[in-house]
Amino acid sequence: MKRWGWLIAVGLFLAGCTAFSTGGKPERPHEAAVTPSEAKPLPKDIHLVALGDSLTEGVGDGEGKGGYVGRLVPLLAAEDRVRTVTVANFGKRGRRLAELEPVVAAHQGEIGRADLILLTIGGNDVMNVVRSHFFDLSYERFAKESKAFADRLDHLLISLRIANPDAVIVLVGLYNPFSTTLPNIPEIDDVIADWNKTSAAVLSRYDRTIFVDIQDIFADRDELLHRDEFHPNAAGYEQIAVRVYYALNERKAWWVN
Structure with missing residues (x-):
């Protein structure tokens, strides 16, 4: 009997050493350890910089919500992976593409820490063609200016x-x-479509860029325009914000990781 008692005691001792081999705490085989790669990522603070013309500024927004930029912020902030969204808006009415270079140079710090950079530009460049050649407008004049616009856009993206x-x-x-x-x-619809196609082609040469086409939103939709018949109204800006949000949502891995 003494021999069997000794063997039982040794067995219990060894079992105790195994159970407490993780720092004195019993192991629970049914609970899998969580590896760092499986841990849920922390929410991210998003810094957004908006550059451009009156659409970036939000001109025509009768509700005073900041145009499409202001309406985009709560959509982004509602994302599970986003904690806060801060905005630096440098939009200004009447601005053309050539006038953006000094803006970029003046705000290097803000741009340097941005997660998202939003641009609306080109409407005033089209209007400049109209004002300069009002009595002899032609499709060819717009096409020529579109090429110059593409060169300037390429230069801006480099900056x-x-x-x-x-x-x-x-x-x-x-x-x-x-x-x-x-x-x-x-042919003005074709002119706008050509400018958009040219701009999209320029962006395609750069990584992490998105072109958002909104021409169809405003086609035969005067109710989406401000009373000046040029800028979007509150409803128009809402449509733009939603379109931009969906475009960003398709590339979420680019800005929330």
């Missing part, structure tokens, strides 16, 4: 990438508010 190699850059395309104001250019 943005020097300031910030990683931010997602979103360019919102042009729409046509000119159907009633430019009756002598029946």
Whole structure:
């Protein structure tokens, strides 16, 4: 009996050593350890920089919510992986593409820490063609200016990438508010479509860029325009914000990881 008692005692001792081999705490085989790769990522603070013209500024927004930029913020903030969204908005009414370079140079710090850079630009460049050649407008004049616009856009993207190699850059395309104001250019829809196509082609040469086409939103939708028949109204800006949000949502891994 003594021999069996000794063997039982040794067995219990060894079992105790195994059970407490993890720092004195019993192991629970049914609970799998969580590896760092499986841990849920922490929510991210998103810094958004908006550059461009009156659409970035939000001109025509009768509700005073900051145009499409202001309406985009709560959509982004509602994402599970996003904790806060801060905005630096440098939009200004009347601005053309050539006037953005000094803005980028003046705000290197803000741009350098941006996760998202939003752009609306080009409407005033189109209007400049109209003002300069009102009595001899032609499709060819717009096509020529479109090439010059593409060169300037390429230069701007280089400047943005020097300031910030990683931010997602979103360019919102042009729409046509000119159907009633430019009756002598029946091809104005084609002009806008060509400018958008050219802009999208320029962006495609750079990583982490998104072109958002909004021309279809405003096609025969005067109820989405401000009373000046040029800028979007509150409903129009809401449509733009939703379109930009969906475009960003498709590339979520670019800006929330």
